Amino acid sequence: MISDKPESCPDATNPAVAPVGFRPLYRQVKDAFIKRMADGLWPPGFLLPSESVLAGEIGVSQGTVRKALDELAAENLVVRQQGKGTFVAQHDEKRILFQFFKLVRDDGIPRFPESQVLAAEVAEASAAECAGLDIEPGARVARVRRVRFIDGDPLIVETLSLPDAIFPGITEGEVPNSLYAYYSSRYGVTIAFAREKLKAIVLSPEDAAILGRPAGHPALQVSRVALALDGRAVEWRVSLCLTDDAHYSASMR
Amino acid sequence: MISDKPESCPDATNPAVAPVGFRPLYRQVKDAFIKRMADGLWPPGFLLPSESVLAGEIGVSQGTVRKALDELAAENLVVRQQGKGTFVAQHDEKRILFQFFKLVRDDGIPRFPESQVLAAEVAEASAAECAGLDIEPGARVARVRRVRFIDGDPLIVETLSLPDAIFPGITEGEVPNSLYAYYSSRYGVTIAFAREKLKAIVLSPEDAAILGRPAGHPALQVSRVALALDGRAVEWRVSLCLTDDAHYSASMR
DNA sequence: CAGTGGTCTAGACCACTTT
DNA sequence: AAGTGGTCTAGACCACTGA
Numbered sequence: 001m002i003s004d005k006p007e008s009c010p011d012a013t014n015p016a017v018a019p020v021g022f023r024p025l026y027r028q029v030k031d032a033f034i035k036r037m038a039d040g041l042w043p044p045g046f047l048l049p050s051e052s053v054l055a056g057e058i059g060v061s062q063g064t065v066r067k068a069l070d071e072l073a074a075e076n077l078v079v080r081q082q083g084k085g086t087f088v089a090q091h092d093e094k095r096i097l098f099q100f101f102k103l104v105r106d107d108g109i110p111r112f113p114e115s116q117v118l119a120a121e122v123a124e125a126s127a128a129e130c131a132g133l134d135i136e137p138g139a140r141v142a143r144v145r146r147v148r149f150i151d152g153d154p155l156i157v158e159t160l161s162l163p164d165a166i167f168p169g170i171t172e173g174e175v176p177n178s179l180y181a182y183y184s185s186r187y188g189v190t191i192a193f194a195r196e197k198l199k200a201i202v203l204s205p206e207d208a209a210i211l212g213r214p215a216g217h218p219a220l221q222v223s224r225v226a227l228a229l230d231g232r233a234v235e236w237r238v239s240l241c242l243t244d245d246a247h248y249s250a251s252m253r
Numbered sequence: 254m255i256s257d258k259p260e261s262c263p264d265a266t267n268p269a270v271a272p273v274g275f276r277p278l279y280r281q282v283k284d285a286f287i288k289r290m291a292d293g294l295w296p297p298g299f300l301l302p303s304e305s306v307l308a309g310e311i312g313v314s315q316g317t318v319r320k321a322l323d324e325l326a327a328e329n330l331v332v333r334q335q336g337k338g339t340f341v342a343q344h345d346e347k348r349i350l351f352q353f354f355k356l357v358r359d360d361g362i363p364r365f366p367e368s369q370v371l372a373a374e375v376a377e378a379s380a381a382e383c384a385g386l387d388i389e390p391g392a393r394v395a396r397v398r399r400v401r402f403i404d405g406d407p408l409i410v411e412t413l414s415l416p417d418a419i420f421p422g423i424t425e426g427e428v429p430n431s432l433y434a435y436y437s438s439r440y441g442v443t444i445a446f447a448r449e450k451l452k453a454i455v456l457s458p459e460d461a462a463i464l465g466r467p468a469g470h471p472a473l474q475v476s477r478v479a480l481a482l483d484g485r486a487v488e489w490r491v492s493l494c495l496t497d498d499a500h501y502s503a504s505m506r
Numbered sequence: 507c508a509g510t511g512g513t514c515t516a517g518a519c520c521a522c523t524t525t
Numbered sequence: 526a527a528g529t530g531g532t533c534t535a536g537a538c539c540a541c542t543g544a
Contacts, residue, residue, distance in 0.1 A: 052529090066531090080529095080531090086530075218454055317532085333510095335540065
């Protein structure tokens with residue numbers, strides 16, 4: 001049971017809500033589901049109990065569970081399959097390609113990039129990293145610098161910054177190509193949301209050399225902050241992308 | 254009434270649907286609503302009849318109308334206001350700013366740009382325009398070239414291409430700053446969706462002069478195709494944006 | 507106060523998948 | 526055939542707006 005009196009109660013279980021008052025039941029249910037995912041009770045790929053079973057457990061109607069799952073599905077946190085069930089979303093290659101990787105070659109065919117790590121270290125966070133990751137000055141971060149290839153061509157050089165407190169030891173082993181799946185499997189951290197800021201810049205001599213272009217060549221700088229299920233900023237990355245033969249794809253409605 | 258037998262009928266009114274079979278009632282209702290908007294029966298800003306009235310008119314339950322409106326609201330085609338009613342979405346400044354204008358100054362405060370038209374003409378469509386607008390070779394297009402200012406600084410120089418068949422005479426009068434509102438009020442064309450491709454480029458001497466930067470300065474090239482309610486491509490624009498003090502903002506979940 | 511959208515419930519039946 | 530999500534209905538009540 002989430003609350004005894006569904007009607008008009010200002011949600012005693014969540015005090016941060018009083019000001020506006022009123023938190024719909026289905027939203028409380030949704031938050032409870034997110035918490036189960038964040039806590040690892042419902043890991044990626046997990047088959048949820050059926051809507052009617054969940055409704056019985058929680059003590060609400062099946063329609064209310066459904067509305068909670070509707071929103072989770074709209075946010076790509078669960079995936080529904082008619083006849084089979086509802087699954088916690090996984091960061092498989094296909095999802096990453098559709099959801100997070102917006103750079104596509106001009107032919108329009110999406111391809112998954114390969115990666116080669118150039119350097120990895122743990123150091124004190126810079127001011128920019130503190131701001132981007134919302135951590136206190138002096139905290140330590142892991143930095144990974146890598147090149148990414150599409151069809152064998154180096155198209156992206158990027159630097160990732162990860163709070164050491166959240167990803168301890170991540171630079172020690174091999175850093176895999178599919179980072180978001182790795183965050184999930186090794187650290188139980190699920191990336192749920194990301195914000196990006198794009199600028200046009202010109203390449204420094206070092207970056208240009210890595211990408212096989214002359215210094216001063218234009219490139220798309222993509223700065224991403226990725227947020228976990230609980231809303232914490234857990235990854236900051238700055239990617240420099242060649243767009244001579246590729247573009248960043250966006251759409252809006 | 255949309256169909257006599259809601260259950261399992263493959264929708265005799267819409268033959269293009271048979272292959273997958275099954276078109277839910279609420280989706281037929283939604284399509285009917287979109288058609289009313291596209292036909293000008295429900296113009297932007299129009300207050301829709303209440304859900305129960307619509308349900309009675311169409312002969313479905315109020316919940317089915319609600320689900321249709323849910324989807325339209327999710328696509329920003331209608332706006333709901335509790336206690337007041339449901340309105341057809343309008344291209345007012347605020348909506349444009351949130352929905353279509355992604356370039357913001359680095360301080361993060363969104364501002365609406367002003368525009369100054371540099372040139373306007375009607376000519377035969379180029380190959381690129383034919384491809385972008387999905388029109389046949391030889392068709393005529395209106396071209397508008399303009400500069401856009403934020404806080405008085407020229408930040409964007411762009412060229413718009415519009416099918417003459419859809420916007421006849423648009424270059425003859427004054428071309429206003431808020432184009433999407435103008436498309437709607439003068440031509441009854443509502444922009445519902447847009448796709449953008451972004452590249453980093455360097456400015457030509459001409460564009461650089463307009464934006465007050467040296468030739469070869471980097472800029473963000475945004476190519477947008479805008480689609481009307483019925484899915485037709487009705488506008489193609491290529492914008493060159495200075496990102497020294499601004500960025501293109503994107504997010505994904 | 508009446509009218510609107512928003513939430514919640516309960517139950518029926520459909521479409522799809524698997525056994 | 527059984528179990529899942531998907532659709533549709535009907536009715537009750539809540540939250541918000543404006544006269």
